[in-house]
Amino acid sequence: MITAENLHKRYGSKNAVDGISFQLQPGKVTGFLGPNGSGKSTTMRMAVGLDRPTSGSITIDGKQFSQHKAPMRTVGAVLDAGATHPGRTGKSHLKVLAATHGISASRVQHVIELTGLGEVAGKRIKGYSLGMNQRLGIAAALLGDPAVLMFDEPVNGLDPEGVRWVRSLARQMAAEGRTVFVSSHLMSEMSQTADHLIVLGRGRIIADAPIQELLNSGEQRVLVRTEQTSDLANALTARDVSISHIDAETLQVTGLDPRSIGRRALEAQVVLHELTPQLTTLEDEYMKLTGDHVEYRSGGAFEEAAQ
Incomplete structure (x- = not known):
């Protein structure tokens, strides 16, 4: 279990983490989302003692990371997969880490095979x-068979097979009763991996909820195709209904369910060729949540330079 209580971290005049509190439960994959600079990596670094909170606390199983006598057996973390000695072999790197905790050579070989580094x-x-370094970092995190796993952008540099493997690994670890905390910018991947989401914006929590709750909170959109778009738009017009013209024969309707659209089309004698509900995606909800919290926003400089 990971618990943060009124956690703050300041760098000079900047609030990197601004009074956040949360509790991560075992048996779940918790996704950690937010724009660049929102405080995700800083929070994870404080959890494992690499940064010290300005105030507040973050603990693992009720203790600060430094208070655990055998931290690798409690928490496994991948925060910087490149933080290794380049002159060592992957196996020797893992053996050195294992020696600090009395971990057997057979366990070293097990995580090598498990992570595909054989x-x-x-x-x-x-x-x-980069992908091999990520696998090595994950192997190191698994060495102590810990109850808590923390991965910061674990699929960075991995090929599609590797991405699928990390997803399966996270789900398997949670199913075994571990606490799994994963930071990522890949919305499609997170939607298939996480049970719960915490979203940061400018150092503050802007969402802390089960992933399905966030997806269900979105407005229902329906794709409608007809040769009578003007007639249909007139039939659907209402205060809480939004209609967008995708092309000459396609509308996107927000605020009405497919059955209501079909009924109104029948009453208006409009022939429909398609009536397709569009599922709300995690990316849609993420963009709505973080729209006002983006610190580094892309502009039109590229387009201006190209002209």
Whole structure:
């Protein structure tokens, strides 16, 4: 379990983390989302003692990270997969970590095979790709068979097979009763992995809810195709209904369910060729939540420079 209570972190005049509180439960994958600079990595670094809170606290199983006698057996973290000695082999790196906690050589070999590093474990880390470094970081996190796992952008640099493997690993670890905390910018991947979401914006929590609750909170949109778009738009017009013209024969309707649209089309004698509900995506909800909290926003500089 990871618990944050009124957690603050300031760097000079900047509030990187601004009074956040949450509690992560075992048996769930909790996704940690937010724009760049929102405080996600800083929060994770404070959880494992790499940064010290300005005030408040963040604990793992009721203790600060430094108070755990065998921290690798309590929490496994991947915060910077490249933080390794480039001259060591992957296997020697894992053996050094294992020696600090009395972890057996058989366990080292087990995590090497589990993470797919068998063919490169004897090679020097300086020759590893970004994806191999990610797998090595995950192997190190799993060494102590910990009850808590923290992954910051774990699929960065992985190929599609690797991305699917990390997703399955996170789900499996949670199913075994572990607390799994994953930060990512990949909305499509997070929607398939997380049970619960915490969303930060400018250092503050702007959402803390089950993922399905967030998806269900969105407005229902329906794609409608007809040759009589003007007649249909007139029949659907109401105060709480929004209608967008996608093309000459396609409308996107927000605020009415498909059955109501079909009924009104029948009354107006409008022939429909398509009536398709559009599911709210995590990306849609994320953009709505964080729209006012983006610190680094793209502008039109590229377009101006290109002219």
